[in-house]
Amino acid sequence: xxxxxxxxxxxxxxxxxxxxxxxxxxxxxxxxxxxxxxxxxxxxxxxxxxxxxxxxxxxxxxxxxxxxxxxxxxxxxxxxxxxxxxxxxxxxxxxxxxxxxxxxxxxxxxxxxxxxxxxxxxxxxxxxxxxxxxxxxxxxxxxxxxxxxxxxxxxxxxxxxxxxxxxxxxxxxxxxxxxxxxxxxxxxxxxxxxxxxxxxxxxxxxxxxxxxxxxxxxxxxxxxxxxxxxxxx
Amino acid sequence: xxxxxxxxxxxxxxxxxxxxxxxxxxxxxxxxxxxxxxxxxxxxxxxxxxxxxxxxxxxxxxxxxxxxxxxxxxxxxxxxxxxxxxxxxxxxxxxxxxxxxxxxxxxxxxxxxxxxxxxxxxxxxxxxxxxxxxxxxxxxxxxxxxxxxxxxxxxxxxxxxxxxxxxxxxxxxxxxxxxxxxxxxxxxxxxxxxxxxxxxxxxxxxxxxxxxxxxxxxxxxxxxxxxxxxxxxxxxxxxxxxxxxxxxxxxxxxxxxxxxxxxxxxxxxxxxxxxxxxxxxxxxx
Numbered sequence: 001x002x003x004x005x006x007x008x009x010x011x012x013x014x015x016x017x018x019x020x021x022x023x024x025x026x027x028x029x030x031x032x033x034x035x036x037x038x039x040x041x042x043x044x045x046x047x048x049x050x051x052x053x054x055x056x057x058x059x060x061x062x063x064x065x066x067x068x069x070x071x072x073x074x075x076x077x078x079x080x081x082x083x084x085x086x087x088x089x090x091x092x093x094x095x096x097x098x099x100x101x102x103x104x105x106x107x108x109x110x111x112x113x114x115x116x117x118x119x120x121x122x123x124x125x126x127x128x129x130x131x132x133x134x135x136x137x138x139x140x141x142x143x144x145x146x147x148x149x150x151x152x153x154x155x156x157x158x159x160x161x162x163x164x165x166x167x168x169x170x171x172x173x174x175x176x177x178x179x180x181x182x183x184x185x186x187x188x189x190x191x192x193x194x195x196x197x198x199x200x201x202x203x204x205x206x207x208x209x210x211x212x213x214x215x216x217x218x219x220x221x222x223x224x225x226x227x228x229x230x231x232x233x
Numbered sequence: 234x235x236x237x238x239x240x241x242x243x244x245x246x247x248x249x250x251x252x253x254x255x256x257x258x259x260x261x262x263x264x265x266x267x268x269x270x271x272x273x274x275x276x277x278x279x280x281x282x283x284x285x286x287x288x289x290x291x292x293x294x295x296x297x298x299x300x301x302x303x304x305x306x307x308x309x310x311x312x313x314x315x316x317x318x319x320x321x322x323x324x325x326x327x328x329x330x331x332x333x334x335x336x337x338x339x340x341x342x343x344x345x346x347x348x349x350x351x352x353x354x355x356x357x358x359x360x361x362x363x364x365x366x367x368x369x370x371x372x373x374x375x376x377x378x379x380x381x382x383x384x385x386x387x388x389x390x391x392x393x394x395x396x397x398x399x400x401x402x403x404x405x406x407x408x409x410x411x412x413x414x415x416x417x418x419x420x421x422x423x424x425x426x427x428x429x430x431x432x433x434x435x436x437x438x439x440x441x442x443x444x445x446x447x448x449x450x451x452x453x454x455x456x457x458x459x460x461x462x463x464x465x466x467x468x469x470x471x472x473x474x475x476x477x478x479x480x481x482x483x484x485x486x487x488x489x490x491x492x493x494x495x496x497x498x499x500x501x502x503x504x505x506x507x508x509x510x511x512x513x514x515x516x517x518x
Contacts, residue, residue: 003331014319067315072290073376076307077333233292 004078004087005094008065012091015065021057025050025099033107037114044125045196047103048132049166052189055096055136056158062092063144071146085146085229089137089222096133103129120203124211128192131214138221139165139187147225147232165189187221188214240301241266241384241415242287247296249282249438256282258438259296266383269406269416269428274435275474280419281312283435284386287417306333308382312389314373318361322353322372325361326379333380340379347375350401367393374398378405385409387418403428434472434483441472441483452489452506454482459501467492479504 012018028050032043066074075084104126107113117125141147143157164171165187172183191210199206241264249257256279264270272280285291287298288309318325323344330340348354351371356364361372370393377385385406391399406416407428418429433440451471457479464473464480469488474481484492489506496503 003328007328007332011319067317069311069313070315070318072285072288073309073311073329074332075290076288076309077329077376077380079304079306231292233290 001078001083001087001090004074004084005091007074008062008088008091009094012062012065012095017061017065018058018095021054021061022099024057025054026102028054029103029106033110033112036112038107038112040113040115040117040121041125041196041199041201043107043113044104044121045128045193048100048125048129049189049193051096051099051103051129052132052136053162054099055092055133056140056162058095059092059137059140060144060154060158062095063088063141063146081230081233082226085226089141089225092137093134096137097130100126100129100133118201121201124196124199124203124206127211128196131211131218132189132192134218135187135189135214135221136162138218138225141225142221142228147228161187162189169194188217239266240264241305242298242300244287245297245299247283247286247293247298249279249286249291250294256438257286257293260438260440261296262433262440264415264417266415267410267413268430269410269418270431270433271429272417272419272433272435273472274419275476278435279438280435281388283440284309284388284417284419287384288386302383305384306380306382308377308380308385310373310377310385310387310390312392314369316362316366316369318372321358321360322348322364322375323357325372326375329376330379335380343379344375347379350405351375351398367395367398370394371398374402378409381409381412381414383414385414385416387416387420389419391420434474436472436474452484452486454484454489454492454496454506455504456480456482456496457502457504459496459499463495463499467495 029047032047032050071084075081078084078087104122108117139161140158143154143161145151145154148154148157166189168183168186168188169190171186172180175182188210191213195207195210243264244260244262247257247260248255260283272283274280282291286293288307289298290309320328326344326347327340330344331337335343345354345357348357351374353368353371353375356368361369364372370390374387374390377387387406390402394402406418410416410428431442433442459480461473461475461480464470464482469492470482470484472483482492493503493506
């Protein structure tokens with residue numbers, strides 16, 4: 001699988017398809033930190049949402065980089081459909097992790113904050129970036145060209161779900177009480193926002209459940225993706 | 234020469250539909266190890282779909298493919314090898330080899346050897362996407378044979394190849410067969426018939442044997458002014474293809490006189506009587 005990961009990363013780099021999402025991500029980060037100083041936790045919470053959107057874009061482009069026949073040939077060589085797509089998903093997680101590190105390190109290097117970043121705040125913020133990147137990949141994988149043959153359905157589907165997930169707090173507030181639980185179905189992209197905005201930096205005051213829920217939700221979606229890929233081949 | 238006779242896989246009632254269009258109808262076949270099998274049929278007859286189902290790339294709408302050895306290594310040459318590959322032949326083939334689990338020592342010897350055999354040495358450092366159609370096809374063939382597969386699936390492998398590469402591919406097919414590989418091939422090249430032990434015709438998603446393992450001679454009759462509804466009732470006709478205003482009938486030699494007589498009786502006109510090999514040599518698909 002390591003060889004396929006290497007091959008896929010090289011292929012993606014040479015395709016230059018990474019350029020638009022990565023460029024937009026860096027522009028968003030730079031523009032966001034234009035005015036200084038910034039609050040640490042709140043700023044990281046926002047950049048993690050940027051990464052959520054960009055990682056879903058990366059996922060759509062990464063999973064469409066191999067022509068279908070090339071994917072078929074590769075699956076035969078690696079001997080398993082699951083191994084092929086797991087290698088692809090691993091590449092995406094790796095790319096998103098690098099972007100998460102960049103989003104984390106940039107404001108520290110250029111002194112964009114009004115306070116120092118403690119180890120706890122840094123760890124939780126990085127965890128938030130990584131878990132939201134994973135969620136973005138998981139959501140987009142279900143709308144990738146591997147499953148949706150039409151580009152409009154693929155891009156439109158992801159855009160719609162991402163918009164709904166970003167608006168889920170407002171949706172929750174506007175729903176009558178008996179229907180509020182429907183929000184659990186929506187990707188929990190903003191579930192960490194409220195706790196982070198109200199957090200004082202002390203780990204014992206922060207519920208880790210929203211982070212764990214994002215990871216569980218993402219793993220369930222990725223599992224569903226691997227099941228659907230077998231059905232749609 | 235190694236000769237295996239064990240069954241490699243079995244197709245059980247395979248059907249495939251794309252929307253409302255039924256491409257394959259209830260196909261059942263048993264393929265033994267170390268055989269060369271060819272599938273004949275016109276465009277859109279379902280040959281490529283059948284090969285993809287055998288390779289496991291595509292799922293049948295109904296039916297099953299049973300492999301007796303689950304860990305079988307399959308080499309697959311698609312009908313059109315993708316052009317958009319951002320690697321040089323050397324990079325690509327080495328990557329494919331490593332992905333297949335081949336050792337670096339093996340690849341160091343095998344990749345240059347295969348590039349030499351297919352006259353790709355001078356192009357080994359060019360990007361595949363910049364190569365000609367024929368040279369891309371050669372890379373497609375090399376990637377399939379590099380891991381020494383137990384089952385090699387070749388979908389129209391000769392199309393676009395120059396005569397040297399065609400010869401080389403035939404030699405490699407012979408070599409692989411001698412080492413016990415089973416080869417499934419769709420093509421119209423006459424040379425392959427010398428090696429083929431079994432041939433199947435596919436028409437409208439239905440499969441019928443043309444040459445069986447005993448190499449019983451088959452005649453191909455080209456007929457005009459004959460309604461196909463008559464032919465469908467004749468058990469002696471192994472396979473029928475409709476080409477414009479003529480019908481191609483595959484008939485065992487021992488039954489050919491009987492069929493000829495029936496055609497004349499119905500005032501059909503026989504424009505050609507040849508062996509299957511002769512016909513495909515002259516007219517291709």
